[in-house]
Amino acid sequence: MNSLDARSQILLKTLIERYIADGQPVGSRALSRFSGLELSPATVRNVMSDLEEMGLIASPHTSAGRIPTALGYRLFVDALLTVQPLDTSRVHELKGQLQSDQPQRLLNSASHMLSNLTQFAGVVVTPRKDAVRIRQFEFISLSENRILLIIVTTAGDVQNRILITRRAYNSSELSSAAAYLNEHFTGLSFDAIRRRITDELRQLRSDMSELMTATVDAGSEAAEESATGYVISGEINLLDIEDLSSNMTRLRELFKLFEQRTSLMQLLELSNKAAGVQIFIGGESGLAQLDGCSVITAPYEANGQVVGSVGVIGPTRMAYDRVIPIVDITARLLSSALSPNS
Template identity: 70%
Template sequence: MESRPANQPLDQRAQILLKTLVERYIADGQPVGSRALSRSSGLELSPATIRNVMADLEEFGLVTSPHTSAGRVPTAKGYRLFVDSLLTVQPLQQAQLLELEHHLQPDQPQRVISTASHLLSELTRFAGVVVTARKEATRIRQLEFVGLSERRILLIIVTQNGDVQNRILMTQRPYTGDELVRATNFLNQNFAGLEFDEIRERVRAELVQLREDMSELMSAAITAGQDAISETNASSYVLSGERNLLEVEDLSSNMARLRDLFRLFEHKTGLLQLLEVSRDAQGVQIFIGGESGIASLDDCTVVTAPYKVDGQVVGSLGVIGPTRMAYERVIPIVDITARLLSSALTPQN
């Protein structure tokens, strides 16, 4: 887990009170007052002494006082210190472990990934997400041009693994059937078995073999084909249980922020970038509030872990929930799910 040490050292008494405050707030969702801390912390301190320590914690930016209450709640910085230094992670319950082991068995990769996303959501009651592995570079088996109308041409792309992609090209001038056959033959004779990046580099030198007015068609085909293959190979993710977040009071009380969060899920790009970062990290990563760099997640925490196939990291998974989450329970769920998914996706000898 990534370590972000606190800027201000806390003595043991302050650490115990902060830990108690965070745990009480996570459990109850209510600002924690000095009397409650006095009863729960196990420290024989007067409410006045506790208030002084709370004032120090507030000055350090670790807790804050809501306007409507005399109690205090942790800030994102307070959660960070708690997670990094004070948290006691709980072992996964036996029933949860057995459920994960039962469902995450070797199977079709897409089915196992969908199952992992669903289990993360089901066990945490938040949103579960699994980033699919990026596919390896794709080589082309065959390309074909088919005339649809005067200036509309269908480009058919067949890859060496049998996938078929179609793209419509809009051209500046009409092309005859003979020209389309010549262009098709030229591409297949010269570039079959290559990736589009390689085709783009080589076609510049080879185009002199065709009439100059065919270059527009070739350039359009290469650009459209490269875009089609890039979309196919790009990482995506499987998201489950996002509707659970509608039931989380900390999030549902701000409908504008919740709408922003669901737009983030719909458009995917920003969340994918965050999950790609965790893909390159070791072990569980925790992004609390603004640490994600995504405004829509300012009230959320994202707990992630990478997963592997044959010992190589290929993707990541995680849980998206409110900053007020039971970290001691969510962290082991994410960690063990990543390990079991790795095992399920790695071919058994």
Template identity: 70%
Template sequence: MANETQGLNERAQLLLKALIERYIADGQPVGSRALSKLSGLELSPASIRNVMADLEDMGFIASPHTSAGRVPTARGYRFFVDTLLTVKPLDRIEINQLEGQLQVENTQKLVTSASHVLSELTRFAGVVVTPRRSAGFRHIEFLKLSEKRLLLILVTADGDVQNRIIQTEKSYSPSELTEAANILNRNYAGCSFEDIRRRVQAELKQLREDMTQLMTAALAAGDQAVSESAEDVVISGEVNLLGVDDLSSNMNKLRELFNLFEHRTTLLQLLDHSSRAQGVQIFIGGEAGLQPLDECSVITAPYEVDGKVVGTVGVIGPTRMAYERVIPIVDITAKLLSSALAQR
């Protein structure tokens, strides 16, 4: 049994591989006759039929009806990507092209362009979960809008700018505001908000009462700004999926799918899940646990800053996709995104 894996002998594996590759290529159910020609094996259609019957029993392939060829099941795809697939890495030129398309001006643009690149290259939908902010803060500023409304400007450690309007109980003078900002900037720059909270708690007694209020308000707003904007998912190229006939043939599925795209949170959960693993992850059909995706596959890869995973990139397409091409694209995009973020 040296040449068997999961009960599949070498011949069966070869045929399964050939079948899936063919099916991915042209979307038609594959018959024994066709398979006998393209498998490379010197086998008659009849023999192939035997093997196919076995493969069907084991749940790797299925036939849409009595006398069509066979198509891969989700389980078949699973086995395919796990043990049969040989991904060919992108060559240098393609990587350079890809890199060239990323807009590095700021984090927002970086993320959007990454998502865009993914969808352009794969012609499916590209998704990127925006980077978790490193909770550190670099600079803070209070600006008086009207008597009791302040604009809080917050520059996080990674150079992104957040702003929030806060209502105060009393009216602060400009100098008070400057003072408060100075205290925070001088003493706590670089710390995370939790750190600050803890330290401020201890040291705050030395400050005037109203100052305290201002500080805590600022901290709360900062916390909120950080956590609220913490994770979002950017999708692009949903349109591409309209052109995928596997999906566009049944309108209801398509609608469910697009509804899913509007429900960011659900999608976020799925993608977050994948950021716990490392390297490329693949969800095929219902594996993701989301019913609208049962004719889709999701390919994801986490990206990181300073060795810490901060987000996920991915592609959503039909289960019938060119995995050997999409996988390296997602992989490389994650890596390029990581290194682009590292330079900021």
């Protein structure tokens, strides 16, 4: 930034603002007109050439215009952006949308609100739950070697897992296995079940041990997934964004990322460890699927403790001045709604 003089900063800021607004490469004549600087198109071209050499802008094809790079967006967001705060009446209106005595409903509402306000994908990382405890197991035979495991937790969550076994189990055996698990392990976490079942499997018939071991392995995986997760809304909005929909292969990879969850969770949870709004532009996320996207996140609290984060996923060409305060105020309002006594 220190190597950019005031004139270059103004032209870069103008170029990025015009590109965000119009989605078209910006030429020297447009920059000369919109920058407010009394510069000839030739002078502007020279500055653009310098900015391109620095990796801040690029020429997309044979067009004479330029577009920002991820590095250009980063400099813009860090040093040139003027954020537009939401007015008081708008904040009051949004606060009304986040009123509920049910935490899960609040998180869903926050996700929908982010999506509706930005027309991008809104995401809320849910608080990490205490160890998942089991209320009931059930087995259903799907085919000779495929069994559907149904796990109901004490919180009422239902998880389904398909078990692949080396041999077939008849309905009587599956009923016996479910009865055994329900009798001995109801109310325990999977960590506790794993510790106890290791000893008790020795006393079971060896032909049932495979089913029991597979159940505990699958259940532990399900419990880990349900312990931390996120609510996402408005993914379909991304289909209407030309910058993303023009590359269907990349868009499909992005939707796979939403389904797989683990990698995106790791990125979103970085926000839990930071103060205030975090912005990941393109490759900064470390996830190839988010190349061409920006992720804006902010942590939220419950009674003074950071318990999760809210965020928006959209194209790098987004109105950062508008989206950043939306993410920030949503995190603040959600914190307030989840902390009625603070």
